Amino acid sequence: MSAVNTKKxxxxxxxxxxxxxxxxxxxPVQIYVGLVIIFVTTFFPLFSSxxxxxxxxxxxxxxxxxxxxxxxxLFDGGxxxxxxxxxxxxxxxxTAIALNLHDLPYFVAAGIGTLAATVVGGLYALxxxxxxxxxxxxxxxxxxxxxxxxxxxxxKYTNGINGLASYVTFLEKxxxxxxxxxxxxxxLLAVSALMFYYYIKNTVLGRRLQVASESPxxxxxxGISPGLMRFIAFFVMAFGTGIAGALYAPxxxxxxxAAFHVDLSILFxxxxxxxxxxxxxxxFVGILVLYLVPNVLLAEYVDYRLLAYGAITLLVATLFPExxxxxxxxxxxxxxxxxxxxxxxxxxxxxxxxxxxxxKASTSVVTESSLGNVIEIKKVSKAFxxxxxxxxxxxxxxxxxxxxxxxxxxxxxxxxLNILTGLVxxxxxxxxxxxTSTVGMKPYRISKLGLGRTFQTPRxxxxxxVWKNLEVGLDxxxxxxxxxxxxxxxxxxxxxxxxxLVPHGQRRLLEVMRIVLKDAGIIMLDEPAAGLSTTERREFxxxxxxxxxxxxxxxxxxEHDIDLIWDVADRITVLEAGKHVVTDDPDVVSRNENVxxxxxxxxxxxx
Amino acid sequence: MxxxxxxxxxxxxxxxxxxxxxxxxxxxxVLIxxxxxxxxxxxLQTIAGFxxxxxxxxxxxxxxxxGEAPDKISRxxxxxxxxxxxxxxxxxxxxxxxxxxxxxxxxxxxxxxxVKEVFDMFPILSDKQKDFARDLSxxxxxxxxxxxxFVAKPKLLLCDEPSLGLAQALLPPILDFLKQWSTKGPxxxxxxxHIHIAEPYADRYLIMERGELKNNK
Numbered sequence: 001m002s003a004v005n006t007k008k009x010x011x012x013x014x015x016x017x018x019x020x021x022x023x024x025x026x027x028p029v030q031i032y033v034g035l036v037i038i039f040v041t042t043f044f045p046l047f048s049s050x051x052x053x054x055x056x057x058x059x060x061x062x063x064x065x066x067x068x069x070x071x072x073x074l075f076d077g078g079x080x081x082x083x084x085x086x087x088x089x090x091x092x093x094x095t096a097i098a099l100n101l102h103d104l105p106y107f108v109a110a111g112i113g114t115l116a117a118t119v120v121g122g123l124y125a126l127x128x129x130x131x132x133x134x135x136x137x138x139x140x141x142x143x144x145x146x147x148x149x150x151x152x153x154x155x156k157y158t159n160g161i162n163g164l165a166s167y168v169t170f171l172e173k174x175x176x177x178x179x180x181x182x183x184x185x186x187x188l189l190a191v192s193a194l195m196f197y198y199y200i201k202n203t204v205l206g207r208r209l210q211v212a213s214e215s216p217x218x219x220x221x222x223g224i225s226p227g228l229m230r231f232i233a234f235f236v237m238a239f240g241t242g243i244a245g246a247l248y249a250p251x252x253x254x255x256x257x258a259a260f261h262v263d264l265s266i267l268f269x270x271x272x273x274x275x276x277x278x279x280x281x282x283x284f285v286g287i288l289v290l291y292l293v294p295n296v297l298l299a300e301y302v303d304y305r306l307l308a309y310g311a312i313t314l315l316v317a318t319l320f321p322e323x324x325x326x327x328x329x330x331x332x333x334x335x336x337x338x339x340x341x342x343x344x345x346x347x348x349x350x351x352x353x354x355x356x357x358x359x360k361a362s363t364s365v366v367t368e369s370s371l372g373n374v375i376e377i378k379k380v381s382k383a384f385x386x387x388x389x390x391x392x393x394x395x396x397x398x399x400x401x402x403x404x405x406x407x408x409x410x411x412x413x414x415x416x417l418n419i420l421t422g423l424v425x426x427x428x429x430x431x432x433x434x435x436t437s438t439v440g441m442k443p444y445r446i447s448k449l450g451l452g453r454t455f456q457t458p459r460x461x462x463x464x465x466v467w468k469n470l471e472v473g474l475d476x477x478x479x480x481x482x483x484x485x486x487x488x489x490x491x492x493x494x495x496x497x498x499x500x501l502v503p504h505g506q507r508r509l510l511e512v513m514r515i516v517l518k519d520a521g522i523i524m525l526d527e528p529a530a531g532l533s534t535t536e537r538r539e540f541x542x543x544x545x546x547x548x549x550x551x552x553x554x555x556x557x558x559e560h561d562i563d564l565i566w567d568v569a570d571r572i573t574v575l576e577a578g579k580h581v582v583t584d585d586p587d588v589v590s591r592n593e594n595v596x597x598x599x600x601x602x603x604x605x606x607x
Numbered sequence: 608m609x610x611x612x613x614x615x616x617x618x619x620x621x622x623x624x625x626x627x628x629x630x631x632x633x634x635x636x637v638l639i640x641x642x643x644x645x646x647x648x649x650x651l652q653t654i655a656g657f658x659x660x661x662x663x664x665x666x667x668x669x670x671x672x673x674g675e676a677p678d679k680i681s682r683x684x685x686x687x688x689x690x691x692x693x694x695x696x697x698x699x700x701x702x703x704x705x706x707x708x709x710x711x712x713x714x715x716x717x718x719x720x721x722v723k724e725v726f727d728m729f730p731i732l733s734d735k736q737k738d739f740a741r742d743l744s745x746x747x748x749x750x751x752x753x754x755x756x757f758v759a760k761p762k763l764l765l766c767d768e769p770s771l772g773l774a775q776a777l778l779p780p781i782l783d784f785l786k787q788w789s790t791k792g793p794x795x796x797x798x799x800x801h802i803h804i805a806e807p808y809a810d811r812y813l814i815m816e817r818g819e820l821k822n823n824k
Contacts, residue, residue: 334619384742408774409746410731456745456772503644527745530771531690533642533800560746560775561801598776 027198030280030325034194037284038064042187045178054183056296058251060287061186062244065193067271067283069240072197074269075278075463076206077233078213079128083140085265086147087124087238091117091245093151093158096166096255101159106168110246117245121238125231144265151257163256166249182251189247193240197280204475209233210463211472218459220443221421221452222518223476263306267291270309274316276323278463285324289316333498342466342493344506346543349513352486353551356479373432374399374522374554375420380429382415389415390426391578397522397571402548402555404565406598407575413558414456416575417524420556421453422446433522447476452520456527458507460499466510467494473514483517505536509543516547523547524556529564537564544568562598574598608633608794609654609685609763614663614673616653623649625818627663631763635794636786640802641815647798648690650815651765655687656680668762686761690768694751696741700732703740707755718758725754728784745772753781757788765796775801782808 040047041057048054070084095113098104104112127139151158158164171182200206212219212229219226249255271286294301294308301308320327375397382390390412397403405413418424420431422443431438434449452473461469467490474480474487484491502510508528515523529537545568547553559565565572565586572589574581582592589595611629615622623646631637639647652658654665656677665673672680677687694703704725708718726733729750735743740751749772756764766785770778778801786808789795799805806812814821 337619337621339621387742409750409772409777410744414744505643527772531643531768531800534802536643537800560770560773562775598774 028280031194031198034281034284035191037288038187038190038194042183043176043179045183046176053296054178056292058180058183058186059248060291061183061190062248062251063268063271063287063291064283065186065189066241066244067268067275067287068190068193068197069237069244070268071272071275071277071279071283072200073233073237074272076201076209076213077230077237078209079230079233080133080137081124081140081234081237082137082265082269083124083144084237084241084268085260085262086140086144087117087120087241088245088248088264088268089147089151089260090120091242092166092249092252093164093245093255093260095246095249096164097157099166099168099249100164101157106171106250110243113246113249114239114242117242118235118239121234121241122231124238125234128230128234129227141262141265144262147262148257148260151260158257161257163254165253166255167253168250171250182247186247186251189244194280196240205232207464207468207472207475210461210468214461214463215459217423217443218455220423221447222472222514223444223447225442225444263309266306266309270313272323274313274323276320276326276329279323279325279329281325282323289324337498337501340497340501342497344466344494344502344509344513346509346513346539348487348490349516350543350546352483353516355486356482357551372398374434375556376430376432377416377420378430378432380416380419380426380431382419382424382426388578390419392429393575393578393580394429395573395580395583397554397556399554400548400552401570402544402557402568403571403573404569405556405558405573405575406560406562406565406595407581408598410577411575412578413575414526415578417453417526417556417558420524421451450519450521451524452515452518452522453524454508454511454515454526454528456530458511460502460507460510462499464499465495466497466499466502467491469499469510470494470514470517473517477517477519479519505532508532509536509540512543516553520553522554522556524558526558527560528557529559529561537561540564541567608668610664610666611654612664612666614650614653614660614665616649616658616660618658622661623818624653624660627818627820629813629820631794631796633762633792633794634789635811636789636809637794637796638802638805638809638812639796639798639815639820640800640812645815646818647815648767649818650820651687651767651796651798655685655765657687681761684760684762685765686756686759686763687765688752688756688767688769690771694740694743694748694755697739699737700740700743700751701736703751704754704758708758708760717760721758721760722754725757728780729754746774746777749773750777761793763794763796765798767798768800769797770799770801770804775804778804779808 038061041061044054044057066084066088073079073081091113094116095109098109098112099106124140124143128136131139152160171180171185173181175181175184208219208224209229211222212224212226216226219229252259267290271283271290274289275282275284275286290309290312293312294305298308316324322330373396377396378394380390380393381388393416405416407413415424419426420433422438422441426439433446433451436449438446438449474483477483512525512528529540532540541564544555548555557565557569569586571583572586573583574589574595581594582589609629609631611627614627615624617623627650641647649658653660656672656675660673663673664671667683667685670683672683695706704722731747732750732754735747740748743751749769753769769781782805785795785797797805797809
């Protein structure tokens with residue numbers, strides 16, 4: 001069916017399967033390289049007598065851990081923070097204060113330091129709920145700017161510019177050869193950060209973070225609260241960065257405000273950019289280049305550190321726009337990529353639905369009103385400035401029907417969908433979905449009433465593979481386990497495949513399938529057939545009918561393809577300039593004088 | 608006017624276009640159909656310079672443009688309307704039209720006349736000419752993208768799925784508009800899925816199949 005020579009999904013050759021299975025079991029190469037780097041830097045004294053470099057590597061491993069968390073926050077959480085240095089500083093300084101001024105044992109002090117850093121991270125998350133992108137970047141940047149001054153200002157607690165000793169004797173003991181305990185701990189911290197970053201990507205939380213970061217609207221319609229995701233991302237980052245800070249205090253042995261100047265925050269951010277966003281090895285390369293070059297190789301010019309960061313970043317950005325690691329990964333990908341050997345077809349999902357139907361009744365709760373309506377729209381209005389996008393619209397959608405919404409461009413169809421899904425709040429009127437009045441409810445709560453939707457431009461997430469793009473729907477399903485077992489083969493075929501390989505028509509299908517897997521009882525589709533070929537259109541029509549007739553799904557459809565609507569719709573609502581014109585059966589609607597202009601050139605014109 | 612010979616292009620080591628030949632003369636309306644993923648969009652993007660060809664030649668009015676930068680190709684009078692309503696969201700509808708014509712030195716009378724034609728075609732754009740383009744609905748943005756290309760008066764216009772996001776009833780008048788315009792000289796290439804609506808307006812109908820362009824016989 002597709003132009004590319006593809007095997008049907010679910011019948012891939014054994015060779016193909018074994019290739020993917022084997023790659024599934026092992027870690028990515030980048031993880032191994034990372035572990036080797038940590039091993040060599042941690043056990044450096046076993047290979048060399050260079051003590052200066054050995055001490056530098058202790059700091060390098062701590063910094064790598066911080067940069068990995070910065071990478072997580074930026075790439076997976078989608079949050080611009082230029083203030084990791086301040087959180088790190090709070091962790092380090094509070095640890096030092098507890099050690100030095102209160103004589104607490106090291107691990108207690110470290111715990112308090114970590115806790116303090118986590119609290120500050122929580123404070124960073126507050127503006128993130130209101131502002132995003134570079135606005136958020138500047139808020140966090142300003143915290144990093146004033147942090148050393150705050151340390152000086154509160155000299156009663158911090159000892160001001162005189163600084164604090166934060167030396168811990170037992171951490172300096174050599175445990176293996178000349179390798180000190182502190183070196184082992186910092187190596188362990190880097191390993192933990194790396195493994196955390198690897199595993200989080202394969203969890204429900206990791207996927208939800210990605211979705212919320214790439215498209216907050218899509219996330220909300222999948223029942224995910226983007227605000228909560230941002231908070232979690234900051235919380236996790238701050239907790240880990242706090243631990244790193246608590247280890248940094250004894251690693252350096254003496255804390256002064258000058259150690260936490262804003263360039264520390266810049267170092268962590270640039271390390272991610274230089275290394276490559278989202279790559280496991282990115283923070284390694286970034287820190288090794290940005291920290292070691294100015295501080296070790298060019299140690300006598302250490303005053304020009306900031307200049308060195310800038311120069312290196314500029315150079316890297318010019319030569320490797322995706323970061324050093326990102327650049328090579330991309331190159332390798334481009335030249336080793338095979339032609340697409342998978343195909344996304346709806347039968348897989350329908351099979352899964354079928355199997356589940358046999359094992360138990362659907363759990364998707366649909367509460368109908370006495371008249372069988374799953375959606376009741378009562379006198380809903382919404383204006384944008386002087387434009388009345390939706391003007392006093394009332395109609396009902398019956399359970400299990402395919403209900404089409406048609407009208408000229410700008411007649412308010414998409415706005416109405418946005419109101420139903422909660423992305424836009426109506427100025428007045430009432431909406432009842434599955435028996436619950438939804439006006440004022442957050443979109444991710446409305447989604448949990450059993451609602452799912454697709455968008456005019458398919459929301460396909462580039463940072464996760466083809467399978468995970470489906471799995472984010474599955475994550476929101478109450479029947480996840482059951483579906484998972486029926487989709488094993490699909491998973492094997494789709495896992496690890498780059499989303500870039502999926503052509504347009506299949507992207508639309510993928511989005512619909514995601515909603516079906518979410519187990520939504522009400523499926524809203526915004527121009528699902530736009531850009532589909534004749535073949536794909538035919539298959540799509542069949543899919544919609546099957547979903548409605550066989551599995552009782554209610555489908556609300558905004559579409560311009562009148563012929564397609566005629567073939568699938570049970571009811572049609574016509575909107576014009578935001579006003580409701582008619583809701584009725586297709587035959588009745590087609591005879592309505594007021595809507596004839598919509599049918600020009602259609603086979604169903606009855607004018 | 609346009610002579611494409613042995614054109615190949617692709618992404619990395621995956622070939623998309625395989626040895627495509629295409630000649631287009633003045634005033635011609637050429638329709639290209641085919642499955643998604645066959646390479647229709649890649650063909651338009653390769654001709655317009657957004658995708659680098661791996662081999663073959665593209666000669667436009669006697670100039671070899673294969674591998675040239677898209678802005679240079681556009682200044683030679685070859686215009687591509689990308690799919691997915693690419694307008695400038697933060698300026699007004701009218702300013703979008705002005706920008707459309709900016710790179711092509713036209714007298715203000717010419718410009719006003721073409722704007723009038725666009726407004727006659729899409730009255731809604733006239734009503735909303737002072738609104739920000741971001742406030743238009745998806746379909747209206749598509750109209751604006753078409754208008755933007757029209758006021759630039761290109762010699763060759765490549766349209767990638769003009770119907771995307773538009774009410775179906777709007778497609779015939781748009782095609783008619785393009786057809787009328789082509790009688791004054793420019794050639795137009797249209798990639799479209801709604802073949803049954805578009806075919807009557809085209810002089811030629813070609814099919815893209817796995818990166819190869821074929822006559823529809």
